[in-house]
Amino acid sequence: MTLKAPSQTAFRYFLYGSAAVLLVFDVFFLLRALLTTNFVPIVPLLAGIFTAGGLLFVIYAESEARGQDKREHRRISRVAHQLDRPLSALQKDLASLIATSDKLPAEARLKLKHMETRTHILLDNIRDVFLMLQAQDLPVSAELRTYNVCSILSDVIAEMEPLVAAKNVELLHSFHCQEAPVKIDRHLLKIVLVHLIENASTYTPTPGSVNIAITKSDKQVRIAVQDRGIGINDEEASSIFEPFARGERASGYDPDGIGVGLTLSQLIVEEFGGHMRWKNRAKGMGTQFEILLPLAR
Numbered sequence: 001m002t003l004k005a006p007s008q009t010a011f012r013y014f015l016y017g018s019a020a021v022l023l024v025f026d027v028f029f030l031l032r033a034l035l036t037t038n039f040v041p042i043v044p045l046l047a048g049i050f051t052a053g054g055l056l057f058v059i060y061a062e063s064e065a066r067g068q069d070k071r072e073h074r075r076i077s078r079v080a081h082q083l084d085r086p087l088s089a090l091q092k093d094l095a096s097l098i099a100t101s102d103k104l105p106a107e108a109r110l111k112l113k114h115m116e117t118r119t120h121i122l123l124d125n126i127r128d129v130f131l132m133l134q135a136q137d138l139p140v141s142a143e144l145r146t147y148n149v150c151s152i153l154s155d156v157i158a159e160m161e162p163l164v165a166a167k168n169v170e171l172l173h174s175f176h177c178q179e180a181p182v183k184i185d186r187h188l189l190k191i192v193l194v195h196l197i198e199n200a201s202t203y204t205p206t207p208g209s210v211n212i213a214i215t216k217s218d219k220q221v222r223i224a225v226q227d228r229g230i231g232i233n234d235e236e237a238s239s240i241f242e243p244f245a246r247g248e249r250a251s252g253y254d255p256d257g258i259g260v261g262l263t264l265s266q267l268i269v270e271e272f273g274g275h276m277r278w279k280n281r282a283k284g285m286g287t288q289f290e291i292l293l294p295l296a297r
Contacts, residue, residue, distance in 0.1 A: 023052035090119055121256045128260045131191075132243060135267035141185035144272070146296045149180045149189070149221050153214055156193045164197070168206035171197070177216035181296040188268045195261040196225040196289050202254045203229030204286065220274075221293050227286040229253075232278070240278065241266050269293070 026048040033042055094116045101109045134140050157173055164171055200210040204227045211226040230249055232240060239245040246259040266276045274293040281288055 020052075020056065023049060023056065026052060088123060094119060125256075125258050125260070128191075128264050129258070131188075132260050132264040132267065135264065135271065139271055140268065141188060141271060144183050144185055146181050146183050147186050147189075149182045149184070149223070149293065150175055150177055150214055152186060152189060153193060153212070153223060156190055156197070157212060160194065160197050160201075164201045164210070167201055168208070169201040169204050170207075170209040171201075171212060172209050173212040175214055177214060177221070180214070180216045180221040182221060182272070182293045183296045184272045184293070185268075189272070192265040192268050192291065193223070195265050196291075199254075199261065200225050200227035200229070200287075200289075202257075203227055205229070216295070218295075220295055223291040223293075224288055225290075226281065226288045229286040231280045231285075231287055241276075 030042065030046070030049065094112060098109070098112050098116060101112055104112075131140050153173075154175070157171055161171055197210065197212070204210055208228050210228075211224075213224045213226075215222050215224075230247075230253070232247065236245075236247045241262055243263045244259040245263075246257060250257060250259075269276045269291055272293055274291060276289065276291055278287060278289045280286075
């Protein structure tokens with residue numbers, strides 16, 4: 001990942017200031033050399049002026065490009081946010097229709113249920129894109145508070161078990177600690193955990209199982225999610241956390257995915273002061289993703 005925005009801005013100002021000072025000094029000494037008819041240092045001074053001027057131009061162009069990227073991000077975020085409301089209303093309408101669809105033919109009820117599922121997937125994808133674009137520029141946490149991560153993970157597992165079981169996958173979990181206080185946004189951490197568990201269960205051949213473990217050391221808590229899936233090949237490894245990046249075989253397992261979940265998860269974990277990492281397990285044994293979060297003091 002790149003430097004956080006404040007660090008990037010400070011570094012850019014430092015380069016801008018240094019190049020400007022260098023340019024001023026070079027111009028000063030060039031004028032002095034011309035006035036005193038001392039032409040010996042003119043060539044190196046001109047080289048310095050072109051170098052400093054070129055550096056200023058590069059920094060300016062990079063700033064303009066970054067500003068354009070931010071404006072594009074804001075436009076896309078605004079569109080995603082505007083789409084969220086009508087789609088949420090549509091989801092509620094579908095849920096209401098399903099609740100009163102007892103007298104409809106079975107085929108019609110099944111179609112309504114499929115529509116509800118697709119709407120839910122679309123809403124989650126829009127939410128993830130909106131959060132990812134925001135997290136690339138600004139914090140997305142509503143409020144950071146100290147929570148017991150063990151309890152949050154237990155709640156997420158309980159919520160996910162029926163959904164994962166429907167895929168003929170079993171969640172196996174082991175808790176090596178009962179309490180791990182971490183300063184986080186509870187809602188956002190649950191989004192991260194759901195993404196990791198959903199990915200693991202999606203790419204695990206059925207019938208299969210997913211292992212989830214949480215451990216605590218003196219300074220941090222570690223959450224590991226292991227699948228027994230297809231793994232990640234060397235060509236795709238470098239882009240795994242890039243937005244909208246998906247493996248060649250991914251669509252065969254998850255046709256509704258858009259390649260945003262891991263990017264968003266990494267941004268959220270880093271906002272909490274933590275770190276995400278991954279590794280392929282033994283050949284043919286799937287992938288392991290880990291979340292490392294600092295314990296609250």
